[in-house]
Amino acid sequence: MLLWKTEIEDALEKGEMDNLPGxxxxxELEDMSHIPEELRMAYKILRNAACLPPEQKEGKEISRLTEMLDQCEDEQERVHQMQKLRFMTLKAQTRYQRHILIEQEDMYYPRLLERLNSLKKN
Incomplete structure (x- = not known):
């Protein structure tokens, strides 16, 4: 027999939790596996404060511009929005391109050459 009760069990018995939302x-558990563990809490706080990371803001803006283009009837406005959309997509693409420079002195250089040569053979 359990001799002590937790505050939660006590509140449940009193019915204090009967009208909680949800x-x-x-x-609704969210998948945050794509976010580094040390950043998850910060992302959650920012999301709860209605702040989005720059990548998501850009994505939403690109979606908004695409929708506007579909509905735009004025040709000059359409050209202006297309230029803006092109600029934003180029900016987003260049942000995610990674250039790797490996010098011959780098410890990974021989392994990289070996891997590239094995790919050439196949």
């Missing part, structure tokens, strides 16, 4: 529905 009661009876499954928890």
């Amino acid at each position: 009661r009876g529905r499954p928890l």
Whole structure:
């Protein structure tokens, strides 16, 4: 027999948790596996404060511009929006391109050459 009760069990017995929002529905757990572990809490705080990371803001802006283009009837405005959209997509693409410079003195240089040569043979 359990001799002590937790505050949660006590509140449940008193019915203090009967009218909580979401009661009876499954928890909505979010997948944050794509975010480094040390940044997850910061991302969650920013999201709860309605702040988006720059990449997501750009993505939303690109989507918004695309929708505007579909509905735009004025040719000059359409050209202006297309230029803006082209600029934003180029900017987003260049941000994600990574250039790797490996010098011959680098410890990975021989392994990289070996790997490239094996790919050439296949």
